[in-house]
Amino acid sequence: MDRLHRRTRLRLLTGVSGAAALTLLAVAGCSSSSSSPAPAAATSSSASPSSPSSSPASSSAKVPLVVYSAQGYDSAMTKAFTKATGIPVQLDDNSTGPLLTQIEASKNNPNWGLLWVDGATAFAGLDTQGLLMKGFEPKVSWNSLGAASLPPDKSYTPTGVTLMAALVYNKAKVKNPPASWQALLSPAWKGQVGMNDPSQSGPTYPFIAGMMNYLGGVSAGEKYFMSLKANGLVIHPTNGVTLQALTSGQINLALVQSSAAIGAALGDKNLGVAYLNPVTLLPSAIGIDAKAPPAVQAEAEQFIDFVLSPAGQKVMQSGDPTGDSLYYPVISGVSPLPALPPLGSTKTQAIDPYKWGPQEAAINTWFDSNIVR
Amino acid sequence: MIDPAAPGGPPPGTGGARPPAPPAPGIPARTGGPSAPPSPPRPPRTGGLRPPRTGGLPALRAAGMPLFWLIVAAFILLPCACFLLLALSPRLFGQGAQWFTLTYLRQSLTGATAVAVANSLWVSCAAAALGLALGFPVAWLAARTTVPGRRFVSGGMWLSLLLPSWLPALGWERLVQADGVMYRAGLDWPWVTHLIMGPFGVVLLLGLRCVPFSYLAVSAALGGLGQEFEDAARVHGASRLAALRLVAPILAPAIWSALAIGFAESISDFGVAATLAYNADFPLATYQLYAAIGNFPPSFPLAAGMSWLLVAAVAVPLALQARALRGRSYAILSGRTRQAVRRRLGRFEAVLAGSGLALFFLVMLGIPGFGAVSGSLLGDYGGSFTPTLVNYQALFRQPGLTGPLERSMAYGLITATVTVTLGFIAARLLSRRRTAATGALDFLLLASVALPGVVFGAGYIFAYNLPVMSRLHIDLYQTVQLLVIAYVASSLPTNARVLVGPVSQLQPSLADAARAHGAGPVTAWARGVLPVVSRPVTLAWLYTFCGVFLELPLSQLLYAPGSPPASIAIEDNLSNYHFGVGMAQAVLAVSIAFAAVAVALGGYRLLAPAGWRRIGGTTRG
Numbered sequence A: 001m002d003r004l005h006r007r008t009r010l011r012l013l014t015g016v017s018g019a020a021a022l023t024l025l026a027v028a029g030c031s032s033s034s035s036s037p038a039p040a041a042a043t044s045s046s047a048s049p050s051s052p053s054s055s056p057a058s059s060s061a062k063v064p065l066v067v068y069s070a071q072g073y074d075s076a077m078t079k080a081f082t083k084a085t086g087i088p089v090q091l092d093d094n095s096t097g098p099l100l101t102q103i104e105a106s107k108n109n110p111n112w113g114l115l116w117v118d119g120a121t122a123f124a125g126l127d128t129q130g131l132l133m134k135g136f137e138p139k140v141s142w143n144s145l146g147a148a149s150l151p152p153d154k155s156y157t158p159t160g161v162t163l164m165a166a167l168v169y170n171k172a173k174v175k176n177p178p179a180s181w182q183a184l185l186s187p188a189w190k191g192q193v194g195m196n197d198p199s200q201s202g203p204t205y206p207f208i209a210g211m212m213n214y215l216g217g218v219s220a221g222e223k224y225f226m227s228l229k230a231n232g233l234v235i236h237p238t239n240g241v242t243l244q245a246l247t248s249g250q251i252n253l254a255l256v257q258s259s260a261a262i263g264a265a266l267g268d269k270n271l272g273v274a275y276l277n278p279v280t281l282l283p284s285a286i287g288i289d290a291k292a293p294p295a296v297q298a299e300a301e302q303f304i305d306f307v308l309s310p311a312g313q314k315v316m317q318s319g320d321p322t323g324d325s326l327y328y329p330v331i332s333g334v335s336p337l338p339a340l341p342p343l344g345s346t347k348t349q350a351i352d353p354y355k356w357g358p359q360e361a362a363i364n365t366w367f368d369s370n371i372v373r
Numbered sequence B: 001m002i003d004p005a006a007p008g009g010p011p012p013g014t015g016g017a018r019p020p021a022p023p024a025p026g027i028p029a030r031t032g033g034p035s036a037p038p039s040p041p042r043p044p045r046t047g048g049l050r051p052p053r054t055g056g057l058p059a060l061r062a063a064g065m066p067l068f069w070l071i072v073a074a075f076i077l078l079p080c081a082c083f084l085l086l087a088l089s090p091r092l093f094g095q096g097a098q099w100f101t102l103t104y105l106r107q108s109l110t111g112a113t114a115v116a117v118a119n120s121l122w123v124s125c126a127a128a129a130l131g132l133a134l135g136f137p138v139a140w141l142a143a144r145t146t147v148p149g150r151r152f153v154s155g156g157m158w159l160s161l162l163l164p165s166w167l168p169a170l171g172w173e174r175l176v177q178a179d180g181v182m183y184r185a186g187l188d189w190p191w192v193t194h195l196i197m198g199p200f201g202v203v204l205l206l207g208l209r210c211v212p213f214s215y216l217a218v219s220a221a222l223g224g225l226g227q228e229f230e231d232a233a234r235v236h237g238a239s240r241l242a243a244l245r246l247v248a249p250i251l252a253p254a255i256w257s258a259l260a261i262g263f264a265e266s267i268s269d270f271g272v273a274a275t276l277a278y279n280a281d282f283p284l285a286t287y288q289l290y291a292a293i294g295n296f297p298p299s300f301p302l303a304a305g306m307s308w309l310l311v312a313a314v315a316v317p318l319a320l321q322a323r324a325l326r327g328r329s330y331a332i333l334s335g336r337t338r339q340a341v342r343r344r345l346g347r348f349e350a351v352l353a354g355s356g357l358a359l360f361f362l363v364m365l366g367i368p369g370f371g372a373v374s375g376s377l378l379g380d381y382g383g384s385f386t387p388t389l390v391n392y393q394a395l396f397r398q399p400g401l402t403g404p405l406e407r408s409m410a411y412g413l414i415t416a417t418v419t420v421t422l423g424f425i426a427a428r429l430l431s432r433r434r435t436a437a438t439g440a441l442d443f444l445l446l447a448s449v450a451l452p453g454v455v456f457g458a459g460y461i462f463a464y465n466l467p468v469m470s471r472l473h474i475d476l477y478q479t480v481q482l483l484v485i486a487y488v489a490s491s492l493p494t495n496a497r498v499l500v501g502p503v504s505q506l507q508p509s510l511a512d513a514a515r516a517h518g519a520g521p522v523t524a525w526a527r528g529v530l531p532v533v534s535r536p537v538t539l540a541w542l543y544t545f546c547g548v549f550l551e552l553p554l555s556q557l558l559y560a561p562g563s564p565p566a567s568i569a570i571e572d573n574l575s576n577y578h579f580g581v582g583m584a585q586a587v588l589a590v591s592i593a594f595a596a597v598a599v600a601l602g603g604y605r606l607l608a609p610a611g612w613r614r615i616g617g618t619t620r621g
Helices: A003-035 A074-085 A096-105 A120-128 A144-149 A204-215 A218-230 A239-247 A258-267 A294-308 A310-318 A353-372 B058-088 B103-108 B111-144 B150-162 B166-176 B190-196 B199-225 B228-235 B240-268 B285-294 B300-313 B315-325 B347-377 B390-397 B402-430 B436-450 B453-464 B467-471 B480-504 B509-516 B521-549 B553-558 B566-575 B579-607 B610-614
Strands: A065-069 A089-093 A114-118 A156-170 A193-196 A234-236 A253-256 A271-288 B340-342 B618-620
Touching (some): A074 A310, A156 A239, A156 A258, A204 A271, B058 B480, B150 B579, B285 B300, B300 B453, B402 B436, B402 B521, B521 B579
Antiparallel strands (some): A156 A271
């Protein structure tokens, strides 16, 4: 081939590609502005009669609030918040794992304003790294669940509570479900119990830590799970798969998050839900980025105030009625949805996230090596 | 993969066809080596000898190649290097106290991690071989015979490319798991359960995943092969089998490309690793890597240590490929490539081949389809067998359903267009004589395929969210720009490798002839080269579009808040207990993507000039 011609053509091709790339950047540069949610136009005070501390009128210097959230009702909540306050929100709606990965990978130059996920241990881990703003507590009246979930340094704020783990069973096959954690070790339930893998299911580590806490320590907890494994414990990755194993008949008892359990029971009348004493509280909570600009932190505080306001609680309870909305409120005077079984005589325990949080990686690794495999 | 005309060319006696010295500009070149067709007769000139136009934008042309390397360095090398560097210097990125350590590399070579890496290595080799063993005959049957149903083969392959790899795994699990469909249908075959829920099942699923890559690479090469080589062999008395043995080595670039892609795609696959392999207690490297990142707090340095091993692993197929192709030329595609003649199958042969194809697609598409559709049509986590539309009704009630789909469509269109442009250039470079630069490019492209998406995404955060970047006002993290750039960077390696086969078959005479007749470089390329590569370029574009449309790991880490793509919306439903709604959304998204593929392929058939379609086409024998 003619070398000169070939080079000319190649240069031309590269030129075209360069132009294409530049065009892409230009187009994307234009589109990025359009990708950001526009500040809500509705700023009339009638839009949020119950908005607690924010006034739509005080809309000067509003900056976008970046919300990292794994909650099923987050989209509804951010829209309601923007409508009520005029503060624009950019929602990163993801699973808890990717959100924490993003925060850890970007901790030298964080981009988030607030984080809203389930599980106090993750927040304790972020707090010990100095990534959370401390000292903010909304002016609300906590009930006993809320008071038990509030950290001493006020580095995060509970917004609701689910329980780990609820026992879900097939009512057609299981007439007398087990009544205690020890009963699960009985030969009668051999090969019939399933639970999630903590390395894939965020709420499962607090359950394991809760069992260790209840039984008196890590060693006793490990012994319990080894016994459970010897009795044929079946591990599936997440709530959904464990429940699917239950409905398909692979297992007859599933240990999953209470909101998943109750949501499943709403869709399948053959499923029953029971709590074994004690169950571990799994607070959903909001933490504010310690390195965010003061304006963003102030908006994040407004967001928490709004979430815990009557209007916010209404959104939380209606935004995901068969999923995350099935939580126990942490505010006095707010009742759980009717589908939630009353806690009644159920004994709950709150684990110390600052004690159990730092052990998460080690315990998950042990569980993966000894129970999952 | 040597361009005989490249400076330095192949050494004598290696089979490379060296053309005469290049003629002076403006003088028609006598193109082609001894085996190439003669140059076309020069048409009568109506004017004086006119030098070829060099085209405009000289500055852009001069900057073209450096720009290409800059793009490769900034958007592939930098994120990968940043992540890999983490294993050696965690403190550099605020992920530990050590400025330099080998601890994490050592950790990745011991215990469960080492077992997972070893598993990944042999499974990926087996899967690549299985993919080729199935993809080659299917490509041959569809391209060169009258097998019944051949018109649906291409569509079937594209449909399978659209499916995320966890979907087939889900389908298989539902079929063979304890109390699954197989048992409910009265087939009490525990041995099948053990077989599928183990290493065999993992190899089978990953191998099936490799089939479309093999099919695309081989069918594109077959398209350029034409009929002349088989005719020449048959004229000289070769049997049909002997002719095949003669022709098969000409397809070596495509075969090796298929094996290399299959290996790299398998070793970086996460969908099967996190589902079937996980449930079968058969750990793979990508799952271990995910666990290192997914744990809290995440251990990025350990994940980086494992990434070193994955990157090193791709040296294996590359070395084999380089060794196999060294010193040979595969330039066969010219404007005179003759349409191949389909072999008319006898009745028995047709029934046999048709049944084989049907069985293949039943396994390839039927089982994943069963997994997805059953998941979307059953209201209770798929436990019962009562179909209902409740999930679809819930899906269409969700606000903001169309936004993510539209966004993914736009991202796919932009990404595919840019990627194919860059991929063509990369393929052109890779098909030339191997130099240090092209060798490095080859390794970089394949190594980045081997890195799982979550690693690539984290690498982008580490590279483009450094405080220094913000001080320079380069705030790309969590913007649409960086997401699309990451899509392009992650698609480019596979795209370039798919195009290497057809591009290495291009004869230089094609553009030279046009230039000799006075065409400028753009016209020469558009009228001389584009027609013969239009089909593989179209397929590469579609492949990228499909890959981006439902891409998840990169999207999870890099998407611009407030602008979720389709995969994020689906994952949002799946992870928030709305399993059935998520599956319904996945079915809807795959249907839309498939419709887009159908429109693109139909548009090509209707709108492309007949001559474009003739190259790589066939006639009935």
